[in-house]
Amino acid sequence: MPNLLYLNTENTYSLPSGTLKANIDRDKIKTSIVHLGVTNFHRAHQAAYMQELIEKHHELNFGICGIDLLESDRKIYNILKDQDGLYTAIFKNTNGIHEYKIIDAIVEYFYGPENPLAAIERMAQPDIKIISLTIAEDGYHLNEITGEFNLTHPEVEQDILNKFNPKTVFGYLTQAFKLRKNRGIPGCTILSCDNIKKNGDTIKSSFFNYVAKTEPSLLPWLEQNTSFPNSMVDRITTVTSSEDIELLKKKYLIYDQWPVVCETFSSWIIEDKFLFDRPDWEKAGIQFVKNIEPFENMKLRILNAGHSILGILGTLHGYKYVHEVANDEDFVLFLNAFIDKEVANNLVGSSEQNIQSYKREVIQRFKNAHIKDRLSRICKESSSKIPLFILPTTQDQLAKKDHIENSAFLIAAWCKYYDGEDDQGNTYEIMDSLSNQLVRAAAKSHVKPEAFLEVSTIFGDLHKHQSLVDRFKYYTTKLRTLTIKESLQQLSSGRL
Numbered sequence: 001m002p003n004l005l006y007l008n009t010e011n012t013y014s015l016p017s018g019t020l021k022a023n024i025d026r027d028k029i030k031t032s033i034v035h036l037g038v039t040n041f042h043r044a045h046q047a048a049y050m051q052e053l054i055e056k057h058h059e060l061n062f063g064i065c066g067i068d069l070l071e072s073d074r075k076i077y078n079i080l081k082d083q084d085g086l087y088t089a090i091f092k093n094t095n096g097i098h099e100y101k102i103i104d105a106i107v108e109y110f111y112g113p114e115n116p117l118a119a120i121e122r123m124a125q126p127d128i129k130i131i132s133l134t135i136a137e138d139g140y141h142l143n144e145i146t147g148e149f150n151l152t153h154p155e156v157e158q159d160i161l162n163k164f165n166p167k168t169v170f171g172y173l174t175q176a177f178k179l180r181k182n183r184g185i186p187g188c189t190i191l192s193c194d195n196i197k198k199n200g201d202t203i204k205s206s207f208f209n210y211v212a213k214t215e216p217s218l219l220p221w222l223e224q225n226t227s228f229p230n231s232m233v234d235r236i237t238t239v240t241s242s243e244d245i246e247l248l249k250k251k252y253l254i255y256d257q258w259p260v261v262c263e264t265f266s267s268w269i270i271e272d273k274f275l276f277d278r279p280d281w282e283k284a285g286i287q288f289v290k291n292i293e294p295f296e297n298m299k300l301r302i303l304n305a306g307h308s309i310l311g312i313l314g315t316l317h318g319y320k321y322v323h324e325v326a327n328d329e330d331f332v333l334f335l336n337a338f339i340d341k342e343v344a345n346n347l348v349g350s351s352e353q354n355i356q357s358y359k360r361e362v363i364q365r366f367k368n369a370h371i372k373d374r375l376s377r378i379c380k381e382s383s384s385k386i387p388l389f390i391l392p393t394t395q396d397q398l399a400k401k402d403h404i405e406n407s408a409f410l411i412a413a414w415c416k417y418y419d420g421e422d423d424q425g426n427t428y429e430i431m432d433s434l435s436n437q438l439v440r441a442a443a444k445s446h447v448k449p450e451a452f453l454e455v456s457t458i459f460g461d462l463h464k465h466q467s468l469v470d471r472f473k474y475y476t477t478k479l480r481t482l483t484i485k486e487s488l489q490q491l492s493s494g495r496l
């Protein structure tokens with residue numbers, strides 16, 4: 001291929017003007033945000049919002065310093081270092097129209113596993129006003145049943161022993177804030193951007209629990225010098241494929257080693273309780289509210305739950321992508337029924353009209369064939385997702401002695417998912433840190449169906465609700481004799 005440009009600052013000067021790269025003097029961007037966990041989602045969401053402020057409103061005071069904490073982040077760290085923090089965001093809408101933009105917002109980057117003290121030192125510098133994070137559901141080390149911080153998680157225990165070589169976000173935060181306090185530097189805002197209910201309150205409680213155990217004398221200062229807004233984040237961001245990399249080479253002659261691919265839709269709603277300055281995010285369409293609960297409940301219980309439902313049921317059929325399942329009426333009927341009969345009456349603070357229009361919009365977004373969102377991405381770490389996205393609905397319904405058929409069917413389907421074979425006779429990979437336990441429970445359920453519901457780290461005491469157990473047992477047995485499509489068809493026509 002002729003004259004390929006490797007993406008880095010110098011080479012962007014050779015790009016024809018008016019194409020992907022805005023005309024910005026990156027040296028003028030000052031860092032004020034540290035972001036922990038430079039995931040695809042962060043690159044497509046928060047960094048893209050910052051890009052808009054930089055490009056359209058000349059906001060140069062809130063550049064991002066990305067810090068990766070996991071061994072598995074080595075690849076993105078190396079690439080960002082190589083590309084001077086630059087990467088391309090590819091926005092794909094439902095009509096197949098793609099927009100491309102080189103994102104300048106990440107101006108510094110550190111890699112914790114290589115040099116934890118350098119990362120901690122950067123977090124402790126006075127120019128940092130916000131520490132935001134996307135560490136995924138399992139990064140919070142919550143006990144799935146109680147929702148409390150799990151101080152006995154092996155990584156947490158390891159951090160308690162090795163303060164200066166932490167692995168968890170809590171170990172890093174503790175050391176950074178200790179430095180800030182000792183040096184007389186003010187604290188800052190910690191902004192969780194993960195799909196967790198009350199994500200700000202959750203990170204605060206986990207962090208403070210960790211500090212109470214490791215550095216109790218720091219707690220009173222932290223109480224005064226930190227703030228943890230809750231937020232709701234939303235943009236479907238897929239796993240980048242080699243075709244996307246090739247597309248950029250072909251269309252723009254750019255070699256970007258890891259572009260990010262997402263839908264055009266984006267939303268971010270935050271509680272406005274920042275300790276010091278924050279960017280004028282309103283200018284980029286971010287909404288600030290007093291109470292996040294109605295927004296986050298709707299997002300987690302409709303969109304994320306909907307994803308998990310299509311992910312599990314679709315995988316059982318043999319589909320590979322979200323849009324394939326979302327365009328199959330048998331599956332969409334089930335999703336609609338779950339939302340209408342079980343989710344909707346637990347969404348306190350949202351009108352029926354809002355719920356219905358949000359649901360329709362979400363299903364439309366799922367139908368986007370151009371982003372090619374893989375079911376394997378959705379099903380990855382389901383053991384952290386189902387307890388956050390689906391089971392709260394089941395619990396609410398049980399408490400009200402209301403409809404639980406769809407929950408019971410879905411949990412039964414999730415059990416069958418761990419058999420590892422789809423209805424076309426193909427096997428699929430199960431990527432879950434609890435897969436050993438869940439595969440074993442699913443195997444047992446062939447003889448004793450309720451064995452799956454008895455995995456208490458996931459289901460708590462759900463196995464004590466006889467109405468759920470009965471329906472779960474019934475569906476588990478049926479699902480093992482019928483295909484998922486047959487089961488869904490029989491369920492919707494009242495024959496199951």
Ligand code: CS2
Nearest residue numbers: 233234235236237304307378
């Ligand atoms: C998905 C989310 O991981 C999942 O299961 O539901 O990543 C989803 O795509 C985002 O939350 C969309 O905002």
